[in-house]
Amino acid sequence: MRFAVVLLLMLTGCSKPEPVYQWPLAEGFPQPVVPAANPMSAAKVELGRHLFYDTALSANQQQNCASCHQQQHAFAEPTKVSSGSTGQLHRRNASALVNIAYNNSLTWAHDGLTHIESQLLIPLFGDNPIELGAGGHEQQILSRLQRTPYPELFAAAFGDSQADFRRVVDAPASFSRSLLSFNSRFDRYAYQQDDSALSAQELLGLNLFFSEKLECHHCHGGFNFTQATSHERQPLDRRPFHNTGLYYVSRPDLAGKGYPQHDTGLSEVTLNPADDGRFRAPTLRNVAYTAPYMHDGSLATLEDVIEFYAAGGLQSEINGELSDGRLHPLKSSFVRGFKLTDEEKQALLAFLHSLSDEQFVSNPAYSNPWPQAATH
Numbered sequence: 564m565r566f567a568v569v570l571l572l573m574l575t576g577c578s579k580p581e582p583v584y585q586w587p588l589a590e591g592f593p594q595p596v597v598p599a600a601n602p603m604s605a606a607k608v609e610l611g612r613h614l615f616y617d618t619a620l621s622a623n624q625q626q627n628c629a630s631c632h633q634q635q636h637a638f639a640e641p642t643k644v645s646s647g648s649t650g651q652l653h654r655r656n657a658s659a660l661v662n663i664a665y666n667n668s669l670t671w672a673h674d675g676l677t678h679i680e681s682q683l684l685i686p687l688f689g690d691n692p693i694e695l696g697a698g699g700h701e702q703q704i705l706s707r708l709q710r711t712p713y714p715e716l717f718a719a720a721f722g723d724s725q726a727d728f729r730r731v732v733d734a735p736a737s738f739s740r741s742l743l744s745f746n747s748r749f750d751r752y753a754y755q756q757d758d759s760a761l762s763a764q765e766l767l768g769l770n771l772f773f774s775e776k777l778e779c780h781h782c783h784g785g786f787n788f789t790q791a792t793s794h795e796r797q798p799l800d801r802r803p804f805h806n807t808g809l810y811y812v813s814r815p816d817l818a819g820k821g822y823p824q825h826d827t828g829l830s831e832v833t834l835n836p837a838d839d840g841r842f843r844a845p846t847l848r849n850v851a852y853t854a855p856y857m858h859d860g861s862l863a864t865l866e867d868v869i870e871f872y873a874a875g876g877l878q879s880e881i882n883g884e885l886s887d888g889r890l891h892p893l894k895s896s897f898v899r900g901f902k903l904t905d906e907e908k909q910a911l912l913a914f915l916h917s918l919s920d921e922q923f924v925s926n927p928a929y930s931n932p933w934p935q936a937a938t939h
């Protein structure tokens with residue numbers, strides 16, 4: 564009898580089912596697909612949030628994920644490019660983390676990075692540039708994760724209190740996936756049947772955005788305003804990378820011209836010169852919070868972005884040389900340039916602002932869980 568009770572306790576103790584994770588999704592939106600090796604759970608998201616905001620993750624304790632991914636900027640940051648924990652400059656602008664659970668490719672230009680778990684190895688261990696600089700300091704970092712409340716958080720998320728780097732990657736990946744934004748005024752108009760949610764000016768902008776004249780929707784399409792989306796109802800992997808005509812300068816390695824050699828986009832990964840200057844079209848949700856724009860933060864404002872598309876590319880000067888991205892032979896045929904009246908430009912701008920979700924940038928579930936003195 565006693566034996567049976569103990570056995571029963573053991574059985575129920577061992578097979579305690581993980582409560583099913585509730586995606587904070589508005590009705591009608593598909594669920595993201597998550598790697599089988601790292602299923603979502605509320606406990607893992609909570610551990611991930613603590614790690615995301617903890618400078619213990621960087622070797623010199625100067626930086627955490629939130630140094631470069633700031634909530635009030637939709638988890639982007641207001642500098643052209645990021646700088647790492649030792650001060651080295653990154654060549655790119657920090658990606659906004661908005662609905663990235665749906666992204667089928669990660670970073671600005673990589674068709675092989677399809678899981679957040681693998682992408683996170685770059686800020687943690689990468690040395691070109693050093694971001695968190697964890698490489699060679701693993702034991703030191705793990706020993707910092709012995710302090711309260713980590714043992715309980717690890718135990719709740721993984722069943723025991725041990726910290727290892729697999730868990731230190733999986734939990735922030737789950738937290739990153741939990742950052743969902745579906746509460747803009749555009750959403751109220753488009754998905755919640757609130758016809759008054761958008762003004763006449765914003766509707767004019769919406770119609771321009773989806774027009775064949777501007778073509779914005781070709782690359783910023785679907786409910787996330789990016790082609791780089793897959794989910795339970797759309798597993799399709801469409802290539803979301805485009806050359807928008809930002810640059811065209813001398814490239815000794817090509818014996819010709821192209822994007823500047825320090826960042827040629829997808830071609831770096833595929834080694835195919837036809838991919839020169841191709842970058843991922845990012846989501847435009849919350850784009851008003853994420854200035855400056857483009858992979859290198861080269862366009863300061865949304866007005867500049869609209870002028871850029873109206874001109875059909877960018878004219879600039881790079882190291883004394885005139886760069887005319889409009890002439891790049893690999894520029895997408897959807898970036899042809901167009902003429903808009905001032906009123907229409909303002910309307911397009913107003914539409915882009917209607918994609919802002921104020922709750923997302925202030926949601927306490929996404930914010931720093933630590934008492935303020937303990938971080939930064």
Ligand code: HEC
Pocket residue numbers: 615620626627628629630631632645646647648653655656657658659660663666668669670671672679682683686687694695735736739
């Ligand atoms: C030094 C600044 C910096 C730090 C620290 C940093 N990131 Fe990033 N993050 C970036 C930049 C820059 C990119 C774009 C990289 C690229 O395109 O090559 C990026 C891209 C990402 C992406 C890809 C998003 C997408 O939609 O493609 C994710 C996810 C991400 N970071 C999460 C994190 C997490 C989690 C941490 C902490 C473990 C972290 N980052 C630490 C700067 C940083």
Ligand code: HEC
Pocket residue numbers: 659671772777778779780781782783804805806807809842843844845846847850853855856857858859865868869872895897898
């Ligand atoms: C051919 C595909 C394509 C079309 C058409 C297109 N975009 Fe883009 N968009 C991109 C790509 C790719 C990027 C990133 C480029 C880079 O960083 O080099 C981008 C970047 C942006 C950004 C900056 C986002 C950020 O987070 O930095 C904004 C804003 C934007 N586009 C708005 C628009 C608007 C408005 C239109 C219509 C006038 C439009 N796009 C048309 C592909 C496109």
